[in-house]
Amino acid sequence: EALRAAARSAPPLDEAWGPYRIRRELGRGAAGVVYAATLAGQPVALKLLHDHGPRGLERFEREAGILARLEHPGVVRLVDAGACEGVPYLATELQPGGSLAEAAVPVLPRHALRVALAICDALAAAHAAGIVHRDLKPSNVLLRVDGSPCLVDFGLAKDAGAEQLTRSRATLGSPAW
Numbered sequence: 001e002a003l004r005a006a007a008r009s010a011p012p013l014d015e016a017w018g019p020y021r022i023r024r025e026l027g028r029g030a031a032g033v034v035y036a037a038t039l040a041g042q043p044v045a046l047k048l049l050h051d052h053g054p055r056g057l058e059r060f061e062r063e064a065g066i067l068a069r070l071e072h073p074g075v076v077r078l079v080d081a082g083a084c085e086g087v088p089y090l091a092t093e094l095q096p097g098g099s100l101a102e103a104a105v106p107v108l109p110r111h112a113l114r115v116a117l118a119i120c121d122a123l124a125a126a127h128a129a130g131i132v133h134r135d136l137k138p139s140n141v142l143l144r145v146d147g148s149p150c151l152v153d154f155g156l157a158k159d160a161g162a163e164q165l166t167r168s169r170a171t172l173g174s175p176a177w
Contacts, residue, residue: 074122
């Protein structure tokens with residue numbers, strides 16, 4: 001309960017929170033909030049676990065472990081993970097290009113094909129490592145400055161080498177995508 005109460009009190013914008021300086025909120029999900037922040041002057045995306053059920057902390061820690069294992073240009077790079085002021089966090093490289101959901105459309109077919117193939121390549125690397133993303137959707141594909149895609153949000157990922165956290169027949173993620 002103390003962890004949940006600490007997590008609900010979001011760090012103030014443009015102030016220090018542990019080694020981070022919070023700049024602005026980027027988005028919210030079912031279990032966390034993501035901020036644009038800096039760590040030693042370098043921009044990062046800082047994801048804080050704000051509310052979690054019985055397995056939420058396990059999923060969050062699993063996500064950090066998965067990101068630490070996956071080294072691929074199409075997967076966001078983990079910078080740091082831990083807890084500060086009782087709040088679990090993970091920091092990844094910040095992608096300033098926005099998400100695929102926010103991308104300007106229409107795009108040229110050959111550009112769309114390059115992006116789709118790059119996403120498939122990143123997914124193939126994850127699958128080769130025993131990881132299934134399980135929440136692939138346009139908002140979980142960020143664009144790098146050069147326009148190449150970067151998979152993020154492995155919070156619901158299935159890791160073949162770890163204990164199953166989802167009960168049978170449960171629907172998670174964004175199945176419509």
